[in-house]
């Protein structure tokens with residue numbers, strides 16, 4: 517049906533104007549779980565601008581109402597406070613499943629909420645999925661949340677997109693990482709609650725795809741940054757940017773020679789939408805192949821915010837991946853997607869948002 521409307525000019529979106537529904541396309545009803553979070557809220561902006569009806573499901577574990585407040589009062593937007601470990605009934609066309617306590621500080625301090633270990637998974641059979649009161653404390657976000665959203669997708673015939681992570685590759689022995697790499701994850705390490713939780717979520721998604729014909733899409737997201745990232749969530753970009761603004765030393769863990777590849781949030785959101793709208797299940801790596809050591813990142817942050825910022829070395833966490841860089845050939849070829857914004861272009865775009873929030877924090881403290 518998409519080529520039926522090929523060539524019809526799409527109305528241009530002009531900020532401030534109500535956006536008409538695209539010609540030739542029924543407007544979609546879309547759920548975004550975790551839509552009050554960092555990535556989710558940028559995705560919601562794009563979907564609303566495109567003219568879709570969007571329902572955000574979020575329990576505000578790490579997300580904030582402020583991230584979506586601009587859409588309050590828009591009849592095409594709905595915000596539901598709900599924990600995805602509990603079932604929910606909705607009628608929609610697409611489900612973007614982002615809900616996950618994703619940042620290191622949160623998952624290191626609240627591992628139980630992030631993981632169901634394989635041991636617990638084996639025990640799932642002892643519980644009835646429908647009996648929420650009995651299981652709510654046990655089936656947690658990555659597994660129960662994903663299972664519920666897949667059950668929802670199955671019942672209503674919706675397309676389901678899982679936001680998995682590059683962490684499924686663990687401390688990779690293949691570099692750069694292709695989607696065919698099975699990974700090198702320590703199943704009993706401090707960060708395995710997140711890695712194994714996402715690996716299990718991928719497994720569930722593929723099982724629902726194969727066994728119940730759910731239209732599934734899997735994205736493996738590499739380190740992403742931008743405005744609305746949680747302050748103080750322990751991720752390296754938010755830490756360095758907040759530290760530079762607060763005139764504190766940038767904390768480099770270990771020798772700072774470990775590498776990551778940093779993607780600006782709008783590139784990720786474009787990739788997620790291309791994946792959802794495309795015909796391929798994936799998994800697809802969505803990341804920026806530009807690879808930096810943490811020391812190089814610190815330099816870019818210094819150049820961008822405060823050249824006089826200093827660096828303080830701290831011990832690294834256990835099982836920290838030594839390097840990470842996506843091979844994105846698959847997404848380039850099949851989704852016609854690649855990131856556009858380099859680290860040096862992207863970092864300045866998050867600074868004013870961080871400055872404002874840090875300022876508000878200080879005002880709140882009477883500083």
Ligand code: NAD
Pocket residue numbers: 549550551552553554555556573574575576577578579580598599600601613614615616617618619657661679680681682736737738739740741746
């Ligand atoms: P985030 O913490 O800003 O957003 C996650 C959102 O999920 C938050 O709004 C949180 O309140 C909500 N949430 C958590 N548990 C929930 C639950 N049980 N029920 C309902 N809502 C719940 O994180 P983010 O960076 O926006 O990440 C979004 C998704 O992308 C996550 O699934 C994450 O694992 C994945 N991802 C992100 C990155 C990255 O670098 N940002 C990298 C890899 C994967």
Ligand code: UDP
Pocket residue numbers: 602603604605606645646663664665666667668669670671
């Ligand atoms: N589920 C949901 N909303 C729905 C349909 C299902 O939250 O509209 C949940 C359901 O409660 C269950 C999970 O999704 O916990 C898996 O559903 P499925 O039908 O696949 O499994 P079953 O309920 O048959 O075990």
Ligand code: UDP
Pocket residue numbers: 620739750751752753755756767768769770772774776810832833836837
């Ligand atoms: N890191 C750092 N200083 C910080 C926070 C993190 O040097 O203040 C390092 C961390 O040890 C890791 C890298 O930065 O090697 C990326 O960490 P992050 O938690 O942002 O992402 P992930 O490890 O999940 O890729």
